[in-house]
Amino acid sequence: MVSEHAAQVLVASNRGPVTYTLEENGELTAKRGGGGLVSGLSAIGDDADALWVCAALGDGDREAVRRGVGEPGVRMLDIDPQVHADAYNGIANSVLWFVHHMLYQTPLEPAFGPEFRAQWASYETYNRAFAEALAESAAAGAAVLVQDYHLALVPGMLRELRPDLRIGHFSHTPWAPVDYFRMLPDDVAEQLLRGILGADRAAFLTGRWADAFTECCVAVLGGTTGTRIGVHGLGADADFLRERSRRADVEERLVALREQIGGSGDRKVIVRVDRTELSKNIVRGLLAYRELLESRPEWRERVVHVAFAYPSRQDLSVYRDYTAEVQRVADEINSRFGVEGWTPVVLHVKDDFARSLAAYRLADVALVNPIRDGMNLVAKEVPVVSDEGCALVLSREAGAYEELGEDAIVVNPYDVTGTAAALHAALTMPLEERAERTKRLAAAATALPPAQWFLDQLRALG
Known part of the structure; x- marks a missing residue:
């Protein structure tokens, strides 16, 4: 009826x-x-x-x-x-x-x-x-x-x-x-x-x-x-993101994040924003960052990895275990490499959209390395709101790779050593090239708004 x-x-x-x-x-x-x-x-x-x-x-x-x-x-x-x-x-x-x-x-x-x-x-x-x-x-x-x-x-x-x-x-x-x-x-x-x-x-x-x-x-x-x-x-919804990322609450989060990053404003920032989802590959991303600090000691005290890993499906034990492992690896990196005035990994686990947008704006490098992802909107959102242009390290297993792969630094998500090398390449990318790539990434990312x-x-x- x-x-x-x-x-x-x-x-x-x-x-x-x-x-x-x-x-x-x-x-x-x-x-x-x-x-x-x-x-x-x-x-x-x-x-x-x-x-x-x-x-x-x-x-x-x-x-x-x-x-x-x-x-x-x-x-x-x-x-x-x-x-x-x-x-x-x-x-x-x-x-x-x-x-x-x-x-x-x-x-x-x-x-x-x-x-x-x-x-x-x-x-x-x-x-x-x-x-x-x-x-x-x-x-x-x-x-x-x-x-x-x-x-x-x-x-x-x-x-x-x-x-x-x-x-x-x-x-x-x-x-x-x-x-x-x-x-x-x-x-x-x-x-x-x-x-x-x-x-x-x-x-x-x-x-x-x-x-x-x-x-x-x-x-x-x-x-x-x-x-x-x-x-x-x-x-990505460009109009919404650009307007939302300029509001007062995002400006407040920017100030707080800069304080956590520390230094005199010249530290590079690698950003990731994900749900703590098994497919997002957060642990291997942290291991790649650890390898970067190990194999290229010149980056110590000169870079901070801002990692947002927001809880997902915590009613399933396998997700709780994975969340705990993310925290453990981040703590291990900070314990091993951290010194007074420099915390190598700034990890946040409480969902906060305004803080995510602030991190997008700050990012010199965005790390998006899923094992497999239908699309991945973070890869599309960061170039749209980035203040200074942002190099994108992108897994070839993300759906977004089909549209963004040409202007990203593409990685095999299982290859920790290869991802560490990609992070180094992203951190050393000339500013002019980074800005040009960001422009093209943003255009591709917003080609079909919601x-x-x-x-x-x-x-x-x-």
């Missing part, structure tokens, strides 16, 4: 544009988020009959749904908390993320047994809840844009319920190569591919990920069964 006020454009994602907090006095407070989807939906205008379908993620969200509290244009689904936990942490984050980022230690993992099968049933239930809500909320012939690996089964389920809809699916992660993807149980691999192929169009951040998906479809199913494949390389990225997908559905 279609609802009375049916929407013409729908977005579906695990996380929505608003989150609710239940205060001690029983009041609910709402906090709105940003990002490409928010920008995109804003760009189509308030009169476009748009709806965002998302999951209630915490107690505040669930209470808001129960009380009937909500934002215009947002439908939040109160899915059973255990079903959501199994689908989100058990399957999406602990299986699909690991497969697409090739993170498994294969002598021991994965081992797909009864626990996996129970969690997979929850993943199916979770996806079905989204498909049913979208089917109920969409006007005849509406356009539906389904987001990411959390909702890979939704297009196929929705197609069965509402064959009249125009459905797109967008993958924000890499896509695993065939041999790695086929680590999944055969029936699950097939179900995932058929789920996405329920869309009229499946889109990816780079041609490389799109090709990998197509190769999986050919190997497992014999082809893509008429689904069109597209590529949309999400860019609103345009969203609208292009919408237009491509026809």
